[in-house]
Amino acid sequence: MHYFHYLDNRLFCEKIPLSEIAAEFGTPLYVYSKRTILRHLDRMESAFKDVSHLICYALKANSNLEILKIVEAQGCGADVVSGGELFLALKAGIEPKKIVFAGVGKTDKEIRYALESDILMLNVESEPELRLIETIAKQLNRVAPISFRINPGIDPVSHPHLATSLKSTKFGLEEKEAQRLYHQASSSKYLEVVGIHMHLGSQIITLSPFYQGAKKLVAIYNELMSSGIELRYIDLGGGLGVPLGESDDVPTPDEYVSHLIPLFENIHATIIAEPGRCIMGNAGILLTRILYLKSTSSKNFLIVDAGMNDFVRPAFYSAKHQAWPVETPTGEEGRFDVVGPVCEASDYLAKDVPLTSPSAGDYLAVMTAGAYGYSMASNYNSRLRPAEVLVDRDNVTLIRKRETPEDLF
Numbered sequence: 001m002h003y004f005h006y007l008d009n010r011l012f013c014e015k016i017p018l019s020e021i022a023a024e025f026g027t028p029l030y031v032y033s034k035r036t037i038l039r040h041l042d043r044m045e046s047a048f049k050d051v052s053h054l055i056c057y058a059l060k061a062n063s064n065l066e067i068l069k070i071v072e073a074q075g076c077g078a079d080v081v082s083g084g085e086l087f088l089a090l091k092a093g094i095e096p097k098k099i100v101f102a103g104v105g106k107t108d109k110e111i112r113y114a115l116e117s118d119i120l121m122l123n124v125e126s127e128p129e130l131r132l133i134e135t136i137a138k139q140l141n142r143v144a145p146i147s148f149r150i151n152p153g154i155d156p157v158s159h160p161h162l163a164t165s166l167k168s169t170k171f172g173l174e175e176k177e178a179q180r181l182y183h184q185a186s187s188s189k190y191l192e193v194v195g196i197h198m199h200l201g202s203q204i205i206t207l208s209p210f211y212q213g214a215k216k217l218v219a220i221y222n223e224l225m226s227s228g229i230e231l232r233y234i235d236l237g238g239g240l241g242v243p244l245g246e247s248d249d250v251p252t253p254d255e256y257v258s259h260l261i262p263l264f265e266n267i268h269a270t271i272i273a274e275p276g277r278c279i280m281g282n283a284g285i286l287l288t289r290i291l292y293l294k295s296t297s298s299k300n301f302l303i304v305d306a307g308m309n310d311f312v313r314p315a316f317y318s319a320k321h322q323a324w325p326v327e328t329p330t331g332e333e334g335r336f337d338v339v340g341p342v343c344e345a346s347d348y349l350a351k352d353v354p355l356t357s358p359s360a361g362d363y364l365a366v367m368t369a370g371a372y373g374y375s376m377a378s379n380y381n382s383r384l385r386p387a388e389v390l391v392d393r394d395n396v397t398l399i400r401k402r403e404t405p406e407d408l409f
């Protein structure tokens with residue numbers, strides 16, 4: 001559910017026509033709806049209301065500071081994977097004790113920063129990382145709160161690039177190895193074992209992988225409890241998908257939580273969730289302008305001013321995002337591939353889009369671009385990254401300036 005809707009053939013974000021926003025701020029432009037973000041945060045929060053829980057928004061989905069301030073104001077924490085993300089989370093005012101730090105390659109500098117910032121826990125993914133955390137904690141004369149990320153060896157049924165819980169991936173620890181490390185770590189003076197973590201992957205649209213994964217975490221949790229290791233947090237990671245097409249059937253946060261909750265019946269730990277995409281995905285669009293129409297014997301192309309450097313998901317994951325016209329003229333319907341200016345054959349935003357009489361100068365909205373949109377944008381082809389605006393009912397605020405040529409060096 002989101003607040004991008006048509007009224008009298010014009011596409012609005014909340015109460016503002018997108019054509020007005022495009023005219024004022026130019027394109028390509030990321031446009032976010034604050035009401036949609038609030039709604040998604042609220043849905044996630046209320047889905048967990050019957051258990052002790054903490055929502056740690058995954059910054060990698062979208063780490064614009066103004067977005068993070070909304071997340072903070074709703075009382076959420078953060079899931080970070082780099083020193084940069086930790087910096088942004090703290091800058092947005094998110095309490096350190098609501099921040100979890102994941103990632104297979106934390107550097108010593110990042111570990112030091114996390115420990116000095118007094119975050120909730122570091123999610124450890126290998127034995128050498130554990131040793132480094134212990135060494136740095138000792139140097140700082142601190143006790144490092146840690147949890148282990150388990151790789152449950154489950155197929156999350158998503159795009160192969162988005163599956164992080166297969167045995168063949170670099171992520172997490174195998175169960176036996178984790179159990180061994182739990183026992184070692186619990187006897188260290190400089191480590192405090194506080195939780196258990198998993199993250200299966202992303203854009204997961206069936207509940208069974210989440211259930212199987214959580215069941216494994218709970219089994220390990222119970223075994224550890226019976227051997228005297230008490231964990232305070234069970235961190236389920238993120239991964240809940242969003243509908244990309246009109247007819248996609250994706251579980252709601254309520255369905256997701258009520259499917260898992262029976263597993264936590266006799267558990268006294270706080271449940272952590274790390275949603276990214278399901279908070280931001282449908283809360284943002286990429287607004288782009290048609291530059292040229294070009295037809296070949298096999299295709300009709302709309303060449304637009306946004307490319308794969310601005311929004312890489314179609315090129316990288318073959319993701320099928322919709323492109324909606326910002327104004328809907330009457331006329332003959334055709335089918336068009338929406339492609340960008342970048343010198344790559346994979347530079348497209350949407351394929352086979354039904355549109356009536358598009359012309360140069362018209363605007364299109366690439367839907368569901370709020371997550372992994374700007375955060376994955378690059379300067380490829382020395383293109384300038386777009387601006388970002390936030391709409392709150394009938395107000396629109398620039399929340400990141402468009403880059404200028406000087407930003408390229």
Ligand code: LLP
Nearest residue numbers: 058102199202203238239274275276277372
């Ligand atoms: N927690 C951890 C440890 C993660 O690695 C991720 C995402 C999340 C939480 C949030 O997952 P979400 O709820 O957003 O699915 N660039 C890809 C997505 C990669 C996600 C990586 N990890 C895309 O555009 O689809």
